[in-house]
Amino acid sequence: MKITEKMQKFLDEIVYPVNPNFKIKNKANKNGLYAFLSFFGKIFNPTIDEKYITIVAGDCWFPASYFDSNGNFREDHSESAIETLAHETLHEYDRKRITTFPYFLLYAFPQILAIFSLGAIGAIWNSWWLLCLLFLLFLVPIPAPGRAWSEIRGYRVNVMIGRLKNDMNIQGYIEWVADKQFCSSSYYFMFPFRGYVIRKLLETEYEKEDMYLKIKDWFLKNKN
Numbered sequence: 001m002k003i004t005e006k007m008q009k010f011l012d013e014i015v016y017p018v019n020p021n022f023k024i025k026n027k028a029n030k031n032g033l034y035a036f037l038s039f040f041g042k043i044f045n046p047t048i049d050e051k052y053i054t055i056v057a058g059d060c061w062f063p064a065s066y067f068d069s070n071g072n073f074r075e076d077h078s079e080s081a082i083e084t085l086a087h088e089t090l091h092e093y094d095r096k097r098i099t100t101f102p103y104f105l106l107y108a109f110p111q112i113l114a115i116f117s118l119g120a121i122g123a124i125w126n127s128w129w130l131l132c133l134l135f136l137l138f139l140v141p142i143p144a145p146g147r148a149w150s151e152i153r154g155y156r157v158n159v160m161i162g163r164l165k166n167d168m169n170i171q172g173y174i175e176w177v178a179d180k181q182f183c184s185s186s187y188y189f190m191f192p193f194r195g196y197v198i199r200k201l202l203e204t205e206y207e208k209e210d211m212y213l214k215i216k217d218w219f220l221k222n223k224n
């Protein structure tokens with residue numbers, strides 16, 4: 001698979017310093033951990049393979065529509081892909097800081113607690129199984145503060161890049177992100193507190209943080 005020259009430049013200068021093993025992959029050939037996640041993810045978000053770019057432990061999975069018939073990355077999808085890579089870089093940066101397992105728990109809490117319901121299988125001969133099944137309650141869409149924290153940091157990248165464009169309606173974009181990504185099923189109703197999310201995305205203080213500065217610089221230097 002070939003990617004575009006500009007994407008390669010972004011990978012070399014911004015992504016690889018954070019994660020040298022970062023890989024771009026095509027959801028048409030899904031395997032491993034992503035194939036597993038997509039199987040369950042589809043229950044809540046049926047278009048996860050077609051409409052979403054997903055990052056799993058350093059592998060960045062793009063929908064098949066981002067590739068041409070030879071399996072190479074399409075030039076006309078390059079700009080939007082780089083913006084997405086910038087958002088994903090923030091996740092990678094956070095994952096490296098916090099380390100993978102705690103980051104995964106933070107991101108998947110509280111729904112991940114449902115895994116304890118599997119204990120019911122081991123406790124089938126006594127009444128503990130009932131208690132174990134109670135953990136299934138964590139499958140309901142309880143707000144996920146860790147996931148929201150991480151995605152606010154991610155979407156701040158998109159907002160920051162949006163501010164560099166002259167024609168972008170920032171307020172409109174932020175409201176769309178709050179409604180579509182935080183309050184709907186896209187991320188499993190991750191944080192349905194619209195006003196809070198909008199406020200957090202409107203802030204600009206974060207742009208002084210090192211990782212954001214680097215990304216902003218890159219976009220300023222590599223404007224079309």
Ligand SMILES: [Zn+2]
Binds near residue numbers: 150151154155
């Ligand atoms: Zn994200």
